Amino acid sequence: MSTRALGVRASVARPSPTLAITAKANAMKAAGVDVISFGAGEPDFNTPEPVCRAAIQAIEGGFTKYTPSAGIPALREAVADKFWRENGLRYEPSQVVASCGAKHSVFNALWVLLDPGDEVILFAPYWMTYRDQIALCGGVPVVVPTRAEDRFVPSIDDLKAAITPRTKAILVNSPSNPTGAVFPRETLKQIAALAMRHDLWVISDEIYERLVYEGKHESIAALGKEIQDRTITISGCSKTYSMTGWRIGYMAAPEPVAKAVSCFQDQVTSNPTSFVQRGAIAALALPDEVVEGMRAEFASRLDLTLSELAGIPGLVISRPAGAFYVFVGVQAYLGERCRDDVAVAELLLEEAHVALVPGSVFEGPGFLRLSYTASPEQIREGIQRMARALQRCS
Numbered sequence: 537m538s539t540r541a542l543g544v545r546a547s548v549a550r551p552s553p554t555l556a557i558t559a560k561a562n563a564m565k566a567a568g569v570d571v572i573s574f575g576a577g578e579p580d581f582n583t584p585e586p587v588c589r590a591a592i593q594a595i596e597g598g599f600t601k602y603t604p605s606a607g608i609p610a611l612r613e614a615v616a617d618k619f620w621r622e623n624g625l626r627y628e629p630s631q632v633v634a635s636c637g638a639k640h641s642v643f644n645a646l647w648v649l650l651d652p653g654d655e656v657i658l659f660a661p662y663w664m665t666y667r668d669q670i671a672l673c674g675g676v677p678v679v680v681p682t683r684a685e686d687r688f689v690p691s692i693d694d695l696k697a698a699i700t701p702r703t704k705a706i707l708v709n710s711p712s713n714p715t716g717a718v719f720p721r722e723t724l725k726q727i728a729a730l731a732m733r734h735d736l737w738v739i740s741d742e743i744y745e746r747l748v749y750e751g752k753h754e755s756i757a758a759l760g761k762e763i764q765d766r767t768i769t770i771s772g773c774s775k776t777y778s779m780t781g782w783r784i785g786y787m788a789a790p791e792p793v794a795k796a797v798s799c800f801q802d803q804v805t806s807n808p809t810s811f812v813q814r815g816a817i818a819a820l821a822l823p824d825e826v827v828e829g830m831r832a833e834f835a836s837r838l839d840l841t842l843s844e845l846a847g848i849p850g851l852v853i854s855r856p857a858g859a860f861y862v863f864v865g866v867q868a869y870l871g872e873r874c875r876d877d878v879a880v881a882e883l884l885l886e887e888a889h890v891a892l893v894p895g896s897v898f899e900g901p902g903f904l905r906l907s908y909t910a911s912p913e914q915i916r917e918g919i920q921r922m923a924r925a926l927q928r929c930s
């Protein structure tokens with residue numbers, strides 16, 4: 537084998553620990569171990585049938601060739617309609633770019649916005665992909681911590697203190713992975729005001745927008761024309777319609793950004809899969825009850841999860857207002873046996889056969905991310921197992 541070194545960029549993107557934990561849990565399951573997984577970042581529902589039918593019909597009808605890189609006009613129009621209907625945001629279809637998942641849309645946005653050394657502010661705990669993508673695009677992540685006692689909503693003073701002449705963008709993720717935090721309108725307004733005062737971009741990843749359990753989701757770009765003109769709003773089908781494997785997401789952005797992303801996509805991936813685009817159009821046309829049914833199910837699982845967790849002494853829990861995660865503080869269980877959250881997650885997987893993701897993956901040390909995308913029976917059983925195993929921790 538050649539001993540020639542890889543390029544520096546090869547070491548920038550780290551393996552995803554979330555996928556690694558899921559893979560380990562799956563391997564244990566395959567070996568016959570009864571593992572309960574609270575690790576996955578995806579809904580456990582089937583993709584709604586009309587979506588599957590639309591994609592199958594597209595394949596059967598021969599819709600299997602290249603499409604325009606930014607997506608077919610009907611999809612860009614359906615996304616623009618969705619933004620108006622659900623978010624109160626007016627976008628022309630030409631401002632919409634469909635990509636292979638919201639993850640891809642975030643990367644595209646960072647790629648076209650950043651110059652080497654540009655700083656991007658993100659709030660911790662954060663989805664670790666952001667940090668690696670910023671670095672891959674030559675940027676510098678600047679982390680603003682948030683606190684469980686504030687329900688992981690950022691302090692505007694902390695944000696102000698992080699802004700420097702090199703700041704190029706603020707990354708907002710509400711509802712948040714991994715904390716489930718939903719930023720109140722007032723916080724969004726203050727972030728928008730700072731972005732305007734310091735001439736910054738805002739990248740708003742709203743992939744969990746339909747999974748909100750208190751109040752209603754707000755898009756930062758909907759606060760006014762001035763902030764919309766400097767915001768890239770990103771969402772997709774993965775979480776709302778249980779379509780994680782389909783790989784379809786989208787952004788809506790000021791025209792020059794959308795054009796640049798479309799050109800970039802031309803040279804890197806071309807279009808998102810043709811027949812998946814037809815599935816996405818069907819998803820966006822689903823009656824509200826379908827999404828509401830999944831949201832209501834998650835709301836009831838959240839209540840169950842919190843009431844079961846309440847039986848374990850010493851945990852730090854702040855009620856999440858969105859997404860499908862609870863970010864649980866296990867600081868009280870750290871000591872000789874388990875020195876950090878990674879050790880607690882290992883103990884839980886190996887001894888209790890319960891998979892959770894250590895918080896330090898998201899720059900939230902001392903916590904574990906519990907994804908309640910499991911059946912109510914599994915939630916009850918999994919948390920009881922956690923309770924027994926944690927007793928052995930300290």
Ligand SMILES: Cc1ncc(COP(=O)(O)O)c(C=O)c1O
Pocket residue numbers: 577636637638639640663709712713741743771772773774780784785
């Ligand atoms: C905050 C956040 N954004 C984006 C994504 C990825 O979405 P997609 O499957 O559309 O790429 C995830 C997936 O876990 C996420 O948690």
